[in-house]
Amino acid sequence: MHNLLSSIEINFDIRPLVDAISSQKAVVYVGAGASISAGLPDWKALLVSSLMKAKANLKEFDNDNSNFSKSFNLAEKLLREGDFLMSAELLQQVLGNELGEHIWEIFKKTSQPSQIHKAISRIPFSTAITTNYDKLLEMSYNETHPVYTWRLAENIFRSIKKNTFAIIKTHGDIEDLSSLVLTRTQYRDLMQINKSFNDGLTILLSLKTFLFIGSSLKDFDLLRLMDDAKLTYKSNFGPHYAILFENEVDESFIKYLKDSYNINVILCRIPENYTGDMLTDIVCSFLKTLSGSVSQKLVKSNKIVNINSASFSFNDIIHNLLRETLKLTGAERGIVSFVESRNIPGLEYIFKDDLYQKNEYYKSENYAERISHDTILGFIYSLGGRERKYLYYSDISKNQKISNIDTIPEKYQYSPLSSETKSVLITQVFSDGSPVGVVAIESSMADAFTLEHLKTIESQSSSFGAIFKELELREKSVKEIDLLSNAIALQGLMDNCIRLKRFKISYLFYEINYRKGELVARYDPEILSTLNELEFSYKFDETSLATHILKQQNEKYIDDIIISTQDNNETIISPKGIKFFNIEGSIYATPVKVGHYTSFILVAWSRDSQQLVEVTSRISRMAHFITNSPDRDFSNNIAGEKYKAKRFIIEINESIKRLDQNINRKSWVAFLQDENNRFGFIKALLKPLTGSNCELARIRLWVYNEEAKVFTCIYSYSTQSATLKNCKKDNEYVGVTSRADDPYCSFTINRFKDNPYAMHQHRKMFPAEDVNTKRLHKDPDGKWIVGPIVSRRTKEPVLLGFISADNHYPEGDVIKEKILSEKYDAYQRYAIDLINDILREVLSVKPIIKSITGTTPVKDSPEEVRA
Numbered sequence: 001m002h003n004l005l006s007s008i009e010i011n012f013d014i015r016p017l018v019d020a021i022s023s024q025k026a027v028v029y030v031g032a033g034a035s036i037s038a039g040l041p042d043w044k045a046l047l048v049s050s051l052m053k054a055k056a057n058l059k060e061f062d063n064d065n066s067n068f069s070k071s072f073n074l075a076e077k078l079l080r081e082g083d084f085l086m087s088a089e090l091l092q093q094v095l096g097n098e099l100g101e102h103i104w105e106i107f108k109k110t111s112q113p114s115q116i117h118k119a120i121s122r123i124p125f126s127t128a129i130t131t132n133y134d135k136l137l138e139m140s141y142n143e144t145h146p147v148y149t150w151r152l153a154e155n156i157f158r159s160i161k162k163n164t165f166a167i168i169k170t171h172g173d174i175e176d177l178s179s180l181v182l183t184r185t186q187y188r189d190l191m192q193i194n195k196s197f198n199d200g201l202t203i204l205l206s207l208k209t210f211l212f213i214g215s216s217l218k219d220f221d222l223l224r225l226m227d228d229a230k231l232t233y234k235s236n237f238g239p240h241y242a243i244l245f246e247n248e249v250d251e252s253f254i255k256y257l258k259d260s261y262n263i264n265v266i267l268c269r270i271p272e273n274y275t276g277d278m279l280t281d282i283v284c285s286f287l288k289t290l291s292g293s294v295s296q297k298l299v300k301s302n303k304i305v306n307i308n309s310a311s312f313s314f315n316d317i318i319h320n321l322l323r324e325t326l327k328l329t330g331a332e333r334g335i336v337s338f339v340e341s342r343n344i345p346g347l348e349y350i351f352k353d354d355l356y357q358k359n360e361y362y363k364s365e366n367y368a369e370r371i372s373h374d375t376i377l378g379f380i381y382s383l384g385g386r387e388r389k390y391l392y393y394s395d396i397s398k399n400q401k402i403s404n405i406d407t408i409p410e411k412y413q414y415s416p417l418s419s420e421t422k423s424v425l426i427t428q429v430f431s432d433g434s435p436v437g438v439v440a441i442e443s444s445m446a447d448a449f450t451l452e453h454l455k456t457i458e459s460q461s462s463s464f465g466a467i468f469k470e471l472e473l474r475e476k477s478v479k480e481i482d483l484l485s486n487a488i489a490l491q492g493l494m495d496n497c498i499r500l501k502r503f504k505i506s507y508l509f510y511e512i513n514y515r516k517g518e519l520v521a522r523y524d525p526e527i528l529s530t531l532n533e534l535e536f537s538y539k540f541d542e543t544s545l546a547t548h549i550l551k552q553q554n555e556k557y558i559d560d561i562i563i564s565t566q567d568n569n570e571t572i573i574s575p576k577g578i579k580f581f582n583i584e585g586s587i588y589a590t591p592v593k594v595g596h597y598t599s600f601i602l603v604a605w606s607r608d609s610q611q612l613v614e615v616t617s618r619i620s621r622m623a624h625f626i627t628n629s630p631d632r633d634f635s636n637n638i639a640g641e642k643y644k645a646k647r648f649i650i651e652i653n654e655s656i657k658r659l660d661q662n663i664n665r666k667s668w669v670a671f672l673q674d675e676n677n678r679f680g681f682i683k684a685l686l687k688p689l690t691g692s693n694c695e696l697a698r699i700r701l702w703v704y705n706e707e708a709k710v711f712t713c714i715y716s717y718s719t720q721s722a723t724l725k726n727c728k729k730d731n732e733y734v735g736v737t738s739r740a741d742d743p744y745c746s747f748t749i750n751r752f753k754d755n756p757y758a759m760h761q762h763r764k765m766f767p768a769e770d771v772n773t774k775r776l777h778k779d780p781d782g783k784w785i786v787g788p789i790v791s792r793r794t795k796e797p798v799l800l801g802f803i804s805a806d807n808h809y810p811e812g813d814v815i816k817e818k819i820l821s822e823k824y825d826a827y828q829r830y831a832i833d834l835i836n837d838i839l840r841e842v843l844s845v846k847p848i849i850k851s852i853t854g855t856t857p858v859k860d861s862p863e864e865v866r867a
Helices: 014-023 043-058 069-079 084-095 098-105 114-123 136-140 154-163 184-193 195-207 220-235 251-261 277-299 314-329 377-384 453-478 487-494 499-500 526-530 545-552 561-566 575-580 607-629 645-662 665-673 675-690 745-750 822-843 846-854
Strands: 026-030 128-131 147-149 168-169 207-213 240-245 261-267 335-341 345-355 358-365 390-395 400-403 423-430 434-443 506-513 520-522 537-539 557-560 586-594 595-608 698-705 708-718 738-739 759-762 783-793 798-805 808-811 812-817
Touching: 014 026, 014 207, 014 277, 026 114, 026 506, 043 069, 043 084, 043 314, 043 812, 084 184, 084 390, 114 136, 114 277, 128 195, 136 154, 147 154, 195 220, 240 277, 251 261, 251 358, 251 675, 261 277, 261 335, 277 314, 277 453, 314 335, 314 345, 314 434, 314 453, 335 377, 335 453, 345 377, 345 520, 345 557, 345 575, 358 520, 377 423, 390 453, 423 453, 434 453, 453 506, 453 586, 487 506, 487 607, 506 537, 506 745, 537 545, 545 557, 545 586, 545 595, 557 607, 561 738, 586 607, 595 607, 607 645, 645 822, 665 675, 675 698, 675 708, 675 798, 675 822, 738 745, 745 798, 759 822
Parallel strands: 026 128, 026 207, 128 168, 147 168, 207 240, 240 261
Antiparallel strands: 335 345, 335 434, 345 358, 390 400, 390 423, 423 434, 506 520, 506 595, 520 537, 557 586, 586 595, 698 708, 698 798, 708 738, 759 783, 783 798, 808 812
């Protein structure tokens, strides 16, 4: 490879060409030279062959002075003198339609693109222009692209406007003999009559950067087009580039091309004792290097793969990334394989792609189909170390390879995806510092890849590793709901809330298979067995309420599912799901997260729409709370006493029995208007937040007086260990107020309509100091939780107040936050959400709000808050 590249002389900066290709602003112009190496004639050779055909036809004429004989002799003379156009004109007179048929016979014999064609197709030009009649350039691309002859000027303009790739055949297509341009008359008609076609070429010459391959740049008509473009756009014309051999040009012609047309010549020196194949290899070596440089430019500017989508599908993302890797590197086929998990050795999940054939990916179902350690892929995966290992077969048939692996035993062999494969590049996929897979790309060209291609595939392998890591995190969150084996188990947990148990609500949930991109229903197994169904599922791209919820990440309530199914405007309902689960009445669906990720989609329905609409918030908050319990013992039954979330729910149930058992609101409104009853109830409701089943250090309940624009603390409680010396556990902070325009409070006011859930706040989130840091004895560098209490009884949500809570403890003379795990942090936030859903029913009754905001809550509250 080095010797071939040393034959190429470049005395200018090639980066503008790389930049133009990378930004879809480059056009490749392919002349007859590219097809010569495929066995097709150039223009002169084609005319010589046609002349021989005409000579054979003249044998039937005895008179040497016949018009045919004169035309033949003149054509032969003009051909020797280099006037190809006029020679072709006369041959047309001699042969008539036989000329086109003769050309067809010549071009139909060659069916395989040359190495130059293949090298061109690896580079992402915005447009390809060719003067050749043959189909070789089209065949070299792995996808079907539009092909336009000079007759389709309108289509060419449309392609230029939309910047979509197309192949433009300036001299016609062999499959349409009437489109062939060969004679002077045909050229005249092309240049003069079909002005719109020439205008399209002029625009391309003016706006794009051209790379000329296989063209001598001595075509008078091409140069005239370039003259027109240069005169129009002056200094903005070019730069352009041309690959030329030293026997085609001299220094004066190189200077002429640069000065007149801003064409930089990539000069190929001809080695001694060269062969035709060597000349092809020289051109291909430059194009290969250009491909590598472009791949590096593109991979650096590529958008990072979106792994944050709610509908993350590992299979689809890996498949698309593999295709992108093939296109970036100009490879034709590829394979990427991963371990099933870090604890199970061996490559299990295999993805393949062949850009020339139907795409495929699959998971091996048995050990025999796994990639064994006895293969080269298995061997490379198994190698540890900090440095990513790679192996490059420059010619797999000759076992020629380059690698940074010290020793590769001969027994390890690579099985290519195609018998046409000649070169293969393999590298490891790393995640968190350890190998989790391998990726390999193949080309039918020998020695197709460069060091730049290796850098590109290594960059892509980092993306493969990041995707695998994301899958691990998501699958871990889904495993958190393993205890919820089906909807019956979920129903049992939800029924721990007395109010939900009283209503006749049916549940199912869709577990998310992030690997396959599926939602799998978890329902009553007995019902599924009676239906002779093993499972019911949706692909992420199917239309259904569950997939809609997953993608939108928002809850949805539908008052009447049957009417919605019949409504043509409602496009998110799947009739097959409604029929399968016999769903009637109103329906509610919500995403349920474990940590940062959605683990399942919860669906609830009831024939009593009034009942369901009242408890949708409770259903959502209950589901989040029970699935985020931090002490789940997977070896115990879900109803076991060790299940912290269940114990917490039972604890608060005892506090709200009176509320749930008195359906007549007037009875408990009257009860709660009594000051002692009201605060006894609030205290009983909030205390579990600081108990052993939630373990918050301190809690404070604030109510909002919208008229005065003030929040007032009406209840507080601190655990013994979180209570400061000379401070009380109960109601130490009652009476503290905070204005609505305080940045910390206004943040809650601004977000509660769209995000009514508990979330952390921190000093670093705001520009101003927290005025309550000293008054509430908070760690100035710590975070705390704020959970809005929101009433939705009116058209617009109303903020009633909020709970603030923290894990701040005294340590000597300072207050310090106790840092908990991320999982426990989330659990505490969901616990506050659940409590707030109950509190809103208490605080949303107007007489109670008035009573609370108009009196001092507790008789023994201090007259002023201690500093």
